Amino acid sequence: MRIRASHVLGTVVVAVAAVGCSSLPQTAELDRLTQSITQASFRDQGEVKVDRLVQDESNRECSEAQARGTPLAPEQAKAIEEANLKTVKWPQAGRFLGDWKEGEKIAQSGRGLTWTDDAKTPNGGNCYNCHQISRQEISFGTIGPSLYQYGKLRGVTDPDSPQSRAIVEYTWGKLWNSRAYNACSNMPRFGHAGIINEEQIRHVMALLLDPKSPVNQ
Amino acid sequence: MRKTILLLALGLGAGSATLAQKSATESIEEYRAMLADGNPADLFEAKGEALWKQARGPKNASVERCDLGKGPGVVKGAFVELPRYFADTGKVQDLESRLVTCMETLQGFDGKAIAQTPFNQGEQNNVTALATWVAAESKGMKFNLPQSHTQERVAYEVGKRLFFMRGGPHDFSCASCHGEEGKRIRLQDLPVLTKNPGNGVGFAAWPAYRVSNGQMWSMQQRLNDCYRQQRFPYPIFGSDALTALSTYLGVNAQGAVSAVPTIKR
Numbered sequence: 001m002r003i004r005a006s007h008v009l010g011t012v013v014v015a016v017a018a019v020g021c022s023s024l025p026q027t028a029e030l031d032r033l034t035q036s037i038t039q040a041s042f043r044d045q046g047e048v049k050v051d052r053l054v055q056d057e058s059n060r061e062c063s064e065a066q067a068r069g070t071p072l073a074p075e076q077a078k079a080i081e082e083a084n085l086k087t088v089k090w091p092q093a094g095r096f097l098g099d100w101k102e103g104e105k106i107a108q109s110g111r112g113l114t115w116t117d118d119a120k121t122p123n124g125g126n127c128y129n130c131h132q133i134s135r136q137e138i139s140f141g142t143i144g145p146s147l148y149q150y151g152k153l154r155g156v157t158d159p160d161s162p163q164s165r166a167i168v169e170y171t172w173g174k175l176w177n178s179r180a181y182n183a184c185s186n187m188p189r190f191g192h193a194g195i196i197n198e199e200q201i202r203h204v205m206a207l208l209l210d211p212k213s214p215v216n217q
Numbered sequence: 218m219r220k221t222i223l224l225l226a227l228g229l230g231a232g233s234a235t236l237a238q239k240s241a242t243e244s245i246e247e248y249r250a251m252l253a254d255g256n257p258a259d260l261f262e263a264k265g266e267a268l269w270k271q272a273r274g275p276k277n278a279s280v281e282r283c284d285l286g287k288g289p290g291v292v293k294g295a296f297v298e299l300p301r302y303f304a305d306t307g308k309v310q311d312l313e314s315r316l317v318t319c320m321e322t323l324q325g326f327d328g329k330a331i332a333q334t335p336f337n338q339g340e341q342n343n344v345t346a347l348a349t350w351v352a353a354e355s356k357g358m359k360f361n362l363p364q365s366h367t368q369e370r371v372a373y374e375v376g377k378r379l380f381f382m383r384g385g386p387h388d389f390s391c392a393s394c395h396g397e398e399g400k401r402i403r404l405q406d407l408p409v410l411t412k413n414p415g416n417g418v419g420f421a422a423w424p425a426y427r428v429s430n431g432q433m434w435s436m437q438q439r440l441n442d443c444y445r446q447q448r449f450p451y452p453i454f455g456s457d458a459l460t461a462l463s464t465y466l467g468v469n470a471q472g473a474v475s476a477v478p479t480i481k482r
Contacts, residue, residue: 001458012304023367024367024370024371024374025371030371030374030375030378031378033371033375034375034378034379034382034461035460037379037383037456037457037458038379038458039373040450040456040457041452041453041457041458041459042449042450042451042453042456042458043450043451043453044450048448048449048450048451049450050450052384052385052386052448052449052450053384053449053450054384055382055383055384059383059384059388062383063378063381063382063383063390064381066381066390066392066396067377067378067380067381109273113385113386113387113448114445114446114448115445115450115451116445126387127400128403129403130402139403139404140403141400141401141402141403141405142399142400142401143284143393143394143397143400143401143402143480156412161366179388185394188386188387188388188389189388193386193387193388194386195386195387
């Protein structure tokens, strides 16, 4: 690995030197250069391995579009959404909702998957980092929209009713893989990436949709 | 007395979430203002100044003749023009990696060993102290990174791509948090780093003293912790990726006044 990394770096230096001192390399060459520099600049630490640098197609296309400063072509966005929707694993026996109290704990926790986290501690959902959720918690982020009264505002009085089915399914899908509905959403793909498990998602679902949850008061 | 406070708190909670929100933010602002009075970074700055002149290392020499880009021994104004291209190493370097180069060439230290030393340990402490002093010598000056050499422009372009590179289990990039105006994580305001975020903000704020862990952090350490929270693998100290990213942030901060060393929560 070490040998490969230094070899890559050597190639990078040569590539840049060959370009000379006057002109900037073409976009494709800068993309390749970024890849080789990235490969040579990170190392494993604890549970976190360098394989995390491998981007899937969704991330690669969204990153490139953002760096270019132009949105994805509509058909490109649609293809990403379709591919991500296919990954959504629907809950066993149609059980969508768990316990909102557990959901609140998961929403509060930002633990998990950094190189300083203990792999034995359950991962959190990081939800409050970006969203307002319950009204009681005033320390919330604003990267995502407010989810206060999420279920109530969407008319969910009985999550098991046929009228609620569409919004309940959408919420599950959004938590499992947010990119199924918004190609370059900032939100992590919690189920798809295995950040939290199916049971934890059920609890977060309850926090958002259970009429008894403080979110819907 | 306790009852009154409790009632007051209840009243606040029941009255308006926005009001509670605002006062929480305000008290954090007050806390920050109190912190700014008497920044322990001064101690690291003094240590860095002493280290600059001190004969050390296998060659028992000082780094006083270190060329930080404006000629050997010129410190004032060097920080606000880094990262930049250095002909002797054939590389774009940031402040910390350049200091390690000088410790290697002038003092005979093993640069690789320093790069592998964890932050806040051994020679890394000295690199941070030196960086703090060098940076502080440019306090009040405006960022003005050179972009005349091709490699400096290549570093900017690579840094831009790294800034937007989504990956890891959470799909985070730098832009996830620092790409849009007026966003927060919990109550922490996030600077937009795709442009000049203002004087003494973002790139113009590090090295900084961190009250939460009582440590002095260089920009290398700040970026390292960003990548940790991004759930990325560990960025190697002085690596080309960190230099490129710093170049992107530094060029974007063109014209911002350096407030370094600052104090953070």
